[in-house]
Amino acid sequence: QKFVYDFTEGNKELKDLLGGKGANLAEMTNLGLPVPPGFIITTEACKVYLDSGHEPAELRDEVSAHLDALEQKMGKKLGQPDNPLLVSVRSGAKFSMPGMMDTVLNIGMSDASVAGLAAQAGDERFAWDSYRRLLQMFGKTVMGVDGELFEEALEEIKRAKGAESDLGLDAADLQQLVEEFKSIVLKEAGREFPQEPREQMDLAVRAVFDSWNTDRAKLYRRQERIPGDLGTAVNICSMVFGNLGPDSGTGVAFTRDPATGHQGVYGDYLQNAQGEDVVAGIRNTVPLADLEGLDKASYDQLMQIMTTLETHYKDLCDIEFTIERGHLWMLQTRVGKRTAAAAFRIATQLVDQGLIDEAEALQRVNGAQLAQLMFPRFEEDSKVTRLGWGIAASPGAAVGKAVFDSYTAVKWSRSGEKVILIRRETNPDDLNGMIAAEGILTSRGGKTSHAAVVARGMGKTCVCGAEELEVDTKRRRMTAPGGIVIEEGDVVSIDGSSGKVYLGEVPVVPSPVVEYFEGRMHAGADDADELVQAVHRIMAYADRVRRLRVRANADNAEDANRARRFGAQGIGLCRTEHMFLGERRELVERLILADTDSERDEALGALLPLQKADFIELFEAMDGLPVTVRLLDPPLHEFLPDITELSVRVALAESRKDANENDLRLLQAVHKLHEQNPMLGLRGVRLGLVIPGLFSMQVRAIAEAAAHRKDMKGDPRPEIMIPLVGTVQELEIVREEAEKVIAEVEAATGINLKLTLGTMIELPRAALTAGQIAEAAEFFSFGTNDLTQTVWGFSRDDVEASFFTAYLEKGIFGVSPFETIDRDGVGSLIRSACEAGRAARPGLKLGVCGEHGGDPESVHFFHEVGLDYVSCSPFRIPVARLEAGRAAA
Ligand code: PEP
Ligand code: MG
Numbered sequence: 001q002k003f004v005y006d007f008t009e010g011n012k013e014l015k016d017l018l019g020g021k022g023a024n025l026a027e028m029t030n031l032g033l034p035v036p037p038g039f040i041i042t043t044e045a046c047k048v049y050l051d052s053g054h055e056p057a058e059l060r061d062e063v064s065a066h067l068d069a070l071e072q073k074m075g076k077k078l079g080q081p082d083n084p085l086l087v088s089v090r091s092g093a094k095f096s097m098p099g100m101m102d103t104v105l106n107i108g109m110s111d112a113s114v115a116g117l118a119a120q121a122g123d124e125r126f127a128w129d130s131y132r133r134l135l136q137m138f139g140k141t142v143m144g145v146d147g148e149l150f151e152e153a154l155e156e157i158k159r160a161k162g163a164e165s166d167l168g169l170d171a172a173d174l175q176q177l178v179e180e181f182k183s184i185v186l187k188e189a190g191r192e193f194p195q196e197p198r199e200q201m202d203l204a205v206r207a208v209f210d211s212w213n214t215d216r217a218k219l220y221r222r223q224e225r226i227p228g229d230l231g232t233a234v235n236i237c238s239m240v241f242g243n244l245g246p247d248s249g250t251g252v253a254f255t256r257d258p259a260t261g262h263q264g265v266y267g268d269y270l271q272n273a274q275g276e277d278v279v280a281g282i283r284n285t286v287p288l289a290d291l292e293g294l295d296k297a298s299y300d301q302l303m304q305i306m307t308t309l310e311t312h313y314k315d316l317c318d319i320e321f322t323i324e325r326g327h328l329w330m331l332q333t334r335v336g337k338r339t340a341a342a343a344f345r346i347a348t349q350l351v352d353q354g355l356i357d358e359a360e361a362l363q364r365v366n367g368a369q370l371a372q373l374m375f376p377r378f379e380e381d382s383k384v385t386r387l388g389w390g391i392a393a394s395p396g397a398a399v400g401k402a403v404f405d406s407y408t409a410v411k412w413s414r415s416g417e418k419v420i421l422i423r424r425e426t427n428p429d430d431l432n433g434m435i436a437a438e439g440i441l442t443s444r445g446g447k448t449s450h451a452a453v454v455a456r457g458m459g460k461t462c463v464c465g466a467e468e469l470e471v472d473t474k475r476r477r478m479t480a481p482g483g484i485v486i487e488e489g490d491v492v493s494i495d496g497s498s499g500k501v502y503l504g505e506v507p508v509v510p511s512p513v514v515e516y517f518e519g520r521m522h523a524g525a526d527d528a529d530e531l532v533q534a535v536h537r538i539m540a541y542a543d544r545v546r547r548l549r550v551r552a553n554a555d556n557a558e559d560a561n562r563a564r565r566f567g568a569q570g571i572g573l574c575r576t577e578h579m580f581l582g583e584r585r586e587l588v589e590r591l592i593l594a595d596t597d598s599e600r601d602e603a604l605g606a607l608l609p610l611q612k613a614d615f616i617e618l619f620e621a622m623d624g625l626p627v628t629v630r631l632l633d634p635p636l637h638e639f640l641p642d643i644t645e646l647s648v649r650v651a652l653a654e655s656r657k658d659a660n661e662n663d664l665r666l667l668q669a670v671h672k673l674h675e676q677n678p679m680l681g682l683r684g685v686r687l688g689l690v691i692p693g694l695f696s697m698q699v700r701a702i703a704e705a706a707a708h709r710k711d712m713k714g715d716p717r718p719e720i721m722i723p724l725v726g727t728v729q730e731l732e733i734v735r736e737e738a739e740k741v742i743a744e745v746e747a748a749t750g751i752n753l754k755l756t757l758g759t760m761i762e763l764p765r766a767a768l769t770a771g772q773i774a775e776a777a778e779f780f781s782f783g784t785n786d787l788t789q790t791v792w793g794f795s796r797d798d799v800e801a802s803f804f805t806a807y808l809e810k811g812i813f814g815v816s817p818f819e820t821i822d823r824d825g826v827g828s829l830i831r832s833a834c835e836a837g838r839a840a841r842p843g844l845k846l847g848v849c850g851e852h853g854g855d856p857e858s859v860h861f862f863h864e865v866g867l868d869y870v871s872c873s874p875f876r877i878p879v880a881r882l883e884a885g886r887a888a889a
Helices: 015-030 043-052 059-074 114-121 124-142 147-161 171-189 197-211 215-224 275-279 288-294 296-313 340-352 358-363 367-373 406-414 428-436 450-458 512-517 530-545 557-565 576-580 582-593 597-621 643-655 661-673 684-690 694-711 728-749 764-768 770-774 784-792 804-809 826-840 856-864 874-888
Strands: 004-006 038-041 087-093 103-107 232-238 249-256 263-271 317-324 327-335 385-389 391-394 397-403 419-423 439-442 461-464 470-472 477-480 484-487 491-495 500-503 549-553 571-575 626-630 717-722 756-761 779-782 845-848 869-872
Touching: 004 015, 004 059, 015 038, 015 043, 015 087, 015 232, 015 327, 038 059, 043 197, 043 232, 059 197, 059 232, 087 197, 103 124, 103 197, 114 124, 124 147, 124 171, 124 197, 147 171, 197 232, 215 428, 249 288, 249 296, 263 288, 288 296, 296 317, 296 327, 340 358, 340 367, 340 530, 358 530, 358 874, 367 530, 367 856, 367 874, 385 484, 391 450, 397 406, 406 419, 406 428, 419 428, 419 491, 428 450, 439 450, 439 491, 450 461, 461 491, 512 530, 530 874, 549 557, 549 874, 557 597, 557 874, 571 576, 571 869, 576 582, 576 597, 582 597, 582 661, 597 626, 597 694, 597 717, 643 661, 684 694, 684 717, 684 728, 694 717, 694 728, 717 728, 717 779, 728 756, 728 770, 756 764, 756 770, 764 770, 764 784, 764 826, 770 779, 770 826, 779 826, 784 826, 826 845, 856 874, 869 874
Parallel strands: 397 419, 419 439, 439 461, 549 571, 549 869, 571 626, 626 717, 717 756, 756 779, 779 845, 845 869
Antiparallel strands: 004 038, 038 232, 087 103, 087 232, 249 263, 249 317, 317 327, 385 500, 391 461, 397 491, 470 477, 477 484, 491 500
8 A cells, every 4th residue: 555645646536545635736746837846645644543543654664765756856855954955744635624734834944954044045034934933833733832822922022123023023033033932842842842854744744644633623524524534635745935035925816706706816915925824814915916016927827827727627726826036836726615606607607618518517506505595685775884894705694793702602602692703813713603603704814814715615604804893802892994883792794795794783685596586587687697697507407407306395375386486396295284373273172172073073164164275275376286285293282272371371260260161171181182292192194093074174175175176277286195104004094084085075076086195104114114005105205304203213393402412513413314314214214115115006106395305415315215206395496406406417
């Protein structure tokens, strides 16, 4: 096994082995772009180290061989006193984890090599500055010294010299600082800073390996759903310097605007600085376009390289580069993160440029991004006080109370407050607060600052670099121009699409994408925005290729109509219990309380016309499309008064001696029907079997409504669905009763109704005996909410609020199984039920109507197991259509 690869040996497909950064450095090297020479230690070596606590035995010799070759190529040796080679040691996992892991620059600096570097660069100050940077980074990341101590020493010397920034320190000052840093290291770490260059390198490599498992890296991986066992590669790269004077500098750039997708010159440049200065947002950068005036040759070369990269990767790339005394070097590239809107635009732009085809375009976007585009925006002409204007770093409209530190953000959000995290700039320690906040606002840093990159990754609203705002984290307040002071707890609104920051709560308006789906904006219209056109095209690709049909969960005509506009191909779940809420609840109460047949018939008789009218509306809204009507499935506690409240009312009335007969009966019934576990109690088919006439009434209402619609020349296609079935016997009894009613209605109306009858599969027993159940069911619809509840034994109403946070933190699962289908457990039951069901009844129609039907990842699973359709809430229909298309493409 080979653990070390030269840049010339790798390529961009080897991300698993070489990490994203290494694979792309190799790719650029082989494209002939100016990459400083170097080599990569593989993720495999990291995994061996993480598993065993030791580097693989062969690693040392392999590194030596590659280092020799590098030294030959560069004509100098690592740390060589008179002509030192310096290297950077950088982490680089398969997936980018910005700022999460360690990097050490200037390895090779030592007491012995300072003079050599000074002579090499013709700059003594630079040499001492490089040394102090190594001490600082190495001391902090490798030797575990508190970074603040170095910062303080640096501040102290600046104060003593009256220097504004570190540029105001001369060689002698920096030399003094080096001595101080060395004694800080000795005092804090209990050992001398290692002077031997190879030892520096080996220790830095190990520190990078270790940084895979820091708390913040683990948290980030969980958030981003990056597996914990991938490990990181380590890139060892000869140093080039952006801090060698005004003809040097460093920058980051995008081949297109990551916020809109527009082509142009996007990036930031910082003269006379090293890369870390830009990423950390420490000094303010200038727009990349200004580089043209500073160094035209490098600028032109950079533009040329960006075109090469975009054509080669066929996608938006972001890059890091350094200019060393007029020589341009590429330090990194990767396919760049982008906003949701840009993803859609870029995908269609690349199709138009002939770089990718439609199937590939579908892979360039996803349902989560589409969902983001459906978020509302701030109302433009509402009366607002603008506090400031920053960089639109990650879109969305966020409103919340101002908080100035992560701890408070987490604390307040746990108690249900919406918060905006306001910082001068964020760093990886702010991650928890960023997750907890509705949005993030910073006063410093550009589009590539930590806040911007991380927020975009999380899909969180972010405005950064709002420089007019003065953030004072110590006093927990922010001052806006005009002296407006925002204290902790004051409400602010931030617009991540425009970069504007407002005082107070700003009203929000729907997104243009929703307006488009609603049919209020047409993609073909002259003024339709580019985004709407892009979404329109991508949706058309998805609809063309997808195999899954998409239905809606809808219980009334209004939802059904919206669902239809959003592209629903029917209703997969009409929950009839939702038709019994409000003032009709009393009728249900009467039904439950009925002691005699005549009382019961009376209650049912009152419900029948109401139900029938509901169904007529629904069938009309979905004319020509299937409508799955599920018979009543309420856990009874949802329909009866609360036992405590009612007891108190009755007790009070009794003490006043005016207890009402009805309340007394009701209380008796509530006592009788009270269940410890209503979700596992008298629900679904069980209720239909014990309340005579209930299901018959509902079936009659469906049949009569269908007959009525046919009379009106409509095309009703109802499917009757029985909930919570555990055994085929339950279904057989209901089916017999239903068929009788349907026959009666058909005879009375003379219309052949062609009703079908099927069942939900939402209990493990139903899934396990799906073959038997299919004998009595014309379709299955997986109720993955209850199935998840019963397979895991997780109460669906309680666990997310009680212990799921702990489960997520411990990494037991990366996402709630109520949100994304648990493939291994619940999913395997679904898979086998599908097979058994179809074996027993070829052509059995299969669908899903639990919440998972609209979850992007779950949709892919349902495609794989061969369902015919997914059903989800109306607003998620576009997402499901898109994901169904992506699954099939
Ligand atoms: C389900 O259990 O997945 C389902 C769709 O039914 P309900 O959520 O109404 O229980
Ligand atoms: Mg259910």
